[in-house]
Amino acid sequence: KNEVEQSPQNLTAQEGEFITINCSYSVGISALHWLQQHPGGGIVSLFMLSSGKKKHGRLIATINIQEKHSSLHITASHPRDSAVYICAVKYFRDYGGSQGNLIFGKGTKLSVKP
Amino acid sequence: EAGVTQSPTHLIKTRGQQVTLRCSPISGHTSVYWYQQALGLGLQFLLWYDEGEERNRGNFPPRFSGRQFPNYSSELNVNALELEDSALYLCASSPGGPQAFFGQGTRLTVV
Numbered sequence: 001k002n003e004v005e006q007s008p009q010n011l012t013a014q015e016g017e018f019i020t021i022n023c024s025y026s027v028g029i030s031a032l033h034w035l036q037q038h039p040g041g042g043i044v045s046l047f048m049l050s051s052g053k054k055k056h057g058r059l060i061a062t063i064n065i066q067e068k069h070s071s072l073h074i075t076a077s078h079p080r081d082s083a084v085y086i087c088a089v090k091y092f093r094d095y096g097g098s099q100g101n102l103i104f105g106k107g108t109k110l111s112v113k114p
Numbered sequence: 115e116a117g118v119t120q121s122p123t124h125l126i127k128t129r130g131q132q133v134t135l136r137c138s139p140i141s142g143h144t145s146v147y148w149y150q151q152a153l154g155l156g157l158q159f160l161l162w163y164d165e166g167e168e169r170n171r172g173n174f175p176p177r178f179s180g181r182q183f184p185n186y187s188s189e190l191n192v193n194a195l196e197l198e199d200s201a202l203y204l205c206a207s208s209p210g211g212p213q214a215f216f217g218q219g220t221r222l223t224v225v
Contacts, residue, residue, distance in 0.1 A: 043204060104157040
């Protein structure tokens, strides 16, 4: 099994709320990416993690390698944070033909209301 | 430093036609990945090129093909277009290892 699972699928928040998006995966990875996709379609890479925690502005990403789980947190959310957030992993080994490429979660659609 | 650039940004084709999409990686990156995001679906891996060679291929029919040039830029070709090929096609480049940098994508509409 090599799926990447994200939760929740959809998330609506009020401006200012603290937001958490979760990602779990099933086998050993070399890295995990958090990506942001706005309605126009382009993808922005937010973080690449292999351990621990990273912070950039109001965004925080954590990863627990033992539990095969990562979270993306947004503090003081704002309507401009509305986007689809995608978790993607690169596996250590070739699982199901995944050699070299990223395996993506289905994304979490975040809508932040003013 | 320029990021990953894709062209065109949008195009419309007729069923049965052929299309070529282009990707220029970040300078110094030798790997290029192509992904398809069909409407309502997640990103699906299409092709991986590294140092001019095809390294891996996703579960797509042979009418999806591509190549990588000596300057590491890449083309994705889709022959005999079908309506379900309508999608956002994303290119990512990497210097190797787990890093990936994405382009803005090409939105293809097949009518």
